Amino acid sequence: MAKRTGIEVSIAIAEAARQADVDVVSAYPITPQTHIVEHLAQLVADGDLDANYITVESEHTAMSACVGASAAGARVFTSTSSQGLALMNEIVYLASSLRTPVVMALANRALSGPISIWNDHSDVMNERDTGWICIFANNGQEAYDLTLMAFRIGEDKRVMLPVMINFDGFILTHVIEPIYMFDDDEIADFIPPYEPVIYLDTDNPITMGPVGVPDIYTEAKKQQEVAIRESRSVIDEVFDEFAGRYGRRYRAVETYKAEDAEIVLLAQGSVIEAAEAAVDVLRDQGKKVGAVELRLWRPFPFDDLREVLCGTSIKQVVVLDRCISFGGPIGPVLSEVRSALYLEKDKPMVVGVVAGLGGRDIHLEEYIEMFRIGEECLRTGKDAGEEPELVKIVGLRE
């Protein structure tokens, strides 16, 4: 039975790791991730979680120890933010290429500089092509549910890849929400004990991470690419099973009032709930608008996105990026959405805006402004306006 509890989202995420009975936690403190790891350390200290908590001296070591522990056959959990993830970067690639299914809770925070402890998505976008499965939560319940599902997805023998669950720093981490928490027994049934495919076993010695000579490096990368692409069916299976067991349905691409919409706002993370409020306001004014959430970021849900956006009522998409691709195509989400639609015949126009950088709140009127930009593009027929490459930042003081 699930109990509805008022709980800080960070604590709920830590509880998910406890319920998954992780063997090793390796993490370095960074705002706004701290409450997650503090709670885990307390659980270990109280004997409520039988795990080894490694108090590492940096995030680089945090991820390195995760990879080592996972390679030794343990279920491993870590959590970080922003600069911490950037420092881990080198080893983030190793976690996926060594196929160690580490689960990471990423409290999304802006990258320096200037230093900002507040939320945007520049940290995760930096890790876009690292080979991790990458999923966004837009509220505390989702963060808890997805953390649980991350173990099932990553550790599936058909997958064996690390998984990153994203949730907005402070906006979610430090908020107390009513969350349905499952009984430990239910989770023990949902998440079976971890069985590695290969591990550092003295009775069966293998060499992990040998030199990738030019004769095999390409094949190794192909193998990894196929693994993350094929993880998609497992992700859907786990979403289905979760829905069947607990009644909450997750999809790779979520929609809100998009069925008959002409203009949709596409975004990731907690802003989606605010965008939905803007949709309601505009709907009351008779405008045909909706919202689309790109929940699954890697593997990229090409077909799902095309199904929602192409050959439907949607004529205009406004993509909200929470990160700037400096000197590039405005933002990474815009770039990828456009790329996914490129070969489609019956496709909407796609325009990009940037907002909510470094903890800047996005107010209702700013969401409405984003829809207005979409309307204008649709009216003028000019994809992305007069200066297509100009980064349109909503909420900027000129």
Add this chain to the structure above:
Amino acid sequence: MKLKEKPTWRELPFACCIPEPGNSVYYKTGDWKTLKPVVDKTKCIKCGTCWIFCPEYAYEEDEYGYFESNLEYCKGCGICARECPAQCITMEEEVVE
């Protein structure tokens, strides 16, 4: 099982691990050398100094307790000849026929 040097991506083991321990024995380094050690068994005292100081683990002990370098692996560094307390090893030119 000998792993292929040029496998397809499907043949490549999971996470490109090498499942067979110590399979570099298939890789012969003996053709690196220009000089080879020759043991004069009439002087050899069977102490094992050549064996313990061989970076290649090329020396093998025979049934009589003599050590002799396996030339399929010996790279010809000459440490054995230098360290032999009985001075029974000489480095001689490899003659290629």
Add this chain to the structure above:
Amino acid sequence: MSVTQRPKEAYLNVFAYRMAPREEYFTRGHRACQGCGPALGLRHIMKAAGRDTIVVNATGCMEIISSPYPYTSWAVPWIHVAFENAAAVASGVDAAIEALQRKGKLPRKKINILVIAGDGGTADIGLQALSGMLARGHNVTYICYDNEAYMNTGVQSSSATPFGASTTTTPAGKVSFGAGYWKKNVAAIATAHNVPYVATACPSYPLDLIRKVKRSFELKGPAYIHLFAVCPTGWGSPPELTVRMGRLAVETGIFPLYEVEFGRYRLTIDFPQGLRPVEEYLKNQRRFRHLSPEIVQQIQERVTAEYQRLKTMEKVTQG
């Protein structure tokens, strides 16, 4: 000072080497250069560590020469992740095995966790991870094979490069005598962490090395072993002199062999009749060929003082 004086180990019965373990867990067919000191050291280390060992290898010569796919020279489970993080990866392996054995997910047995890293991966880029591992008290033996520069990338200087050595990034030139700084003493840094066991070793003294590796695994908690490893390619020394050069480094006091067990120092190979002059060690190496007598004298003074300091530490701590 007697020229014929030999270290203690030389007085052992010459047949003592036959007593060394016969098993090889670092096997032939590796691609190290002719006369490679680190590869020789690895052989001895793995004889001591034995079958139930997990090796974490930092990027470097020994990683490259032992694991070019599809060939591995390792007969024990082995993992390479990156350059600076071998101590961190080993921390994870240790934490995992401890947790899994406690939780009944792995059978309880003693597993030796061994890090192999070069001097660049230890004294420079991996120093933080090493410090973290030592400070946290993991059951890991960390062995740095010190060939005194970045040999894998072409003999660039590291902070373990000795004073006066010419490397490709501290080349001797018209106005430079090579590395203008003194070698970083990582064994002393490790000792400052108050770990159960720190030692220096050299493959020219295989039985001393094997004993130290075994001792490091007998004691619970972290251990650090600094292995002096002659690199003929990088030092410009004749490959057949690798073992001889290691012995000279020890006999001149350039690289004293000692161990620190729970803070108590002990010189494991000592020379009561005195040390050989450092020139004997320096002269066979291209990297020192340019040194003036004044620089050699500076090195001699430093070596003598350092050796005296060790002797004092031995006297004070053995008390």
